[in-house]
Amino acid sequence: MGDSDILKLGQRVIAIGNALGEFQNTVTTGVVSGIGRNITASGGAQTEKLTEVIQTDAAINPGNSGGPLINLSGEVVGVNTAVSESAQLIGFAIPINQVKKVVDDVQEFGKVRRPFLGVRYSIITPSFALLNQLTVDYGILLTGGDSSEPAVVPGSPAAAASLKDGDIVLEIDGAKITSEQPLVDILRKYDPGDRVILKILSGGTESTVSVTLGEAQ
Structure with a gap:
């Protein structure tokens, strides 16, 4: 190989x-x-x-x-x-x-394992950012539907990292999340249990948070 x-x-x-x-x-x-x-x-x-x-x-x-x-x-x-x-x-x-x-x-496991973060979101593009008056034009905006579809899945790695509706996830381990490089493609490079660093924008302030990825069911 x-x-x-x-x-x-x-x-x-x-x-x-x-x-x-x-x-x-x-x-x-x-x-x-x-x-x-x-x-x-x-x-x-x-x-x-x-x-x-x-x-x-x-x-x-x-x-x-x-x-x-x-x-x-x-x-x-x-x-x-x-x-x-x-x-x-x-x-x-x-x-x-x-x-x-x-x-x-x-x-090793008898199945294909996929990493899981536990968020619902909209992909941010320049036009989406302009329409929604966002200060960044890349990343994902965490947003849910009704009460049965929250932006952050309860009990998920994202919930453990205190992410919330309205937060913007900009990068994972330095890789920008874009429409050309979406979240799912970045996560595919990791295994469940891997620890990653998220760069987030919350309430107008940028910060980083460490997250241990779960396993998709």
Whole structure:
């Protein structure tokens, strides 16, 4: 197994798969043409958002999904998963480090574990900030619905950290929360039980708070 976190743009890669479900062990070559792409993949009536995927111009055809994307050292750096239907030589692979995390969880715990903060929120964009007269144009504004949907889930890690309705969470461990880098994508990098530092804006004052992430049920 390789390390997908150290891939570089322009790095040579090899895609292997069963092209069109008919031609077994088809090998194509190309380069890493994009890193950290967010795409929406569809298959039949189902769609799925894939985040932080690798883009490559190595030919990936229907039937190649699940095949390895390999570097020139023979290490698997990704799992081929999708191809653009509207353009040629634009394929995507799930980074192997994401796959490793899933495999490790299943082997150790018998399931995939997801971290949990316990907040309901609106994503802050420049237009949202202007409309709501906010002093920042990124982060998440903690806001709930009725009494059955509070901004901060009772008993959650966010509640233990004394977060409340109207607070703005700006960063997690220095990573800004934006529409391009949403909360769910940042949290995906952590495990339940990990301790993170939140930068928050509450009552016009910025501060930091330490939170131990829970496990999503």
